[in-house]
Amino acid sequence: MPGGSGRGPGRSCRLSNGRCGPLSLMITAGRRADCTQFQAVLDKIRVPRPVGWSRIKPVSIAADKAYSNGQIRRYLRRRGIRHTISEKTDSRVARLRKRSRGGRPPGFDPQRYAKRNTIEQMINKLKQLRAAATRYDKHGYVFLGAVTFVSLVIWLRT
Known part of the structure; x- marks a missing residue:
């Protein structure tokens, strides 16, 4: 997720x-x-299926260190979503300093984490439209419309 x-x-x-x-x-x-x-x-996801209800829960999530906090991990565990999020260095140091009270390290799958570059590729596709890359719009709804339009083009091309 970009800055x-x-x-x-x-x-x-x-x-x-x-x-x-x-x-x-x-x-x-x-x-x-x-x-x-x-x-x-994450709550806004709706993936239509050919038969039955739309899928609202992803199978798994790979995210970078910015999303490595307890609140996000608890939320994903509660919804039953597998996740691969690398642990921040300061969190690891704090956990090790607490010794046995610090708990276990979070599970990490390097192969699944390597696939997280798809979000970066998607951002690069979105930024091909100048209006989405520069964010010069005065109003948020205009910017959202531009990004939504580019998203539709990306979906139609795949």
Whole structure:
């Protein structure tokens, strides 16, 4: 999930599938951390199926160290979503300092973590449209419309 400039309509939190297609978009304030909107972005997922209800829960998630906090890990565990999130260095040091009270290290699968580059590829595809890359729009809904349009183009091309 990308960063953004501190001005204009703000950042956009994104979630993508394994083929670099956007699944969920959300516009936030300019200087707000993306990890605070993790649950809201994940709750907006709706993947239609040929038969039956839409799927609202991903099978697994791979994220970077910015999403390595207890609140996100508890949320994913509660929903039964497998996750691969690398542990922050300061969290590891604090856990080791507590010894047995620090608990076990979180599970980590390096092969699944290597596939997390799909979000970066999706961001690069979105930034091919100048309006989505520069964020010069005055209003957030205009920026969201531009990013949604580019997302539709990406889905139609795949």
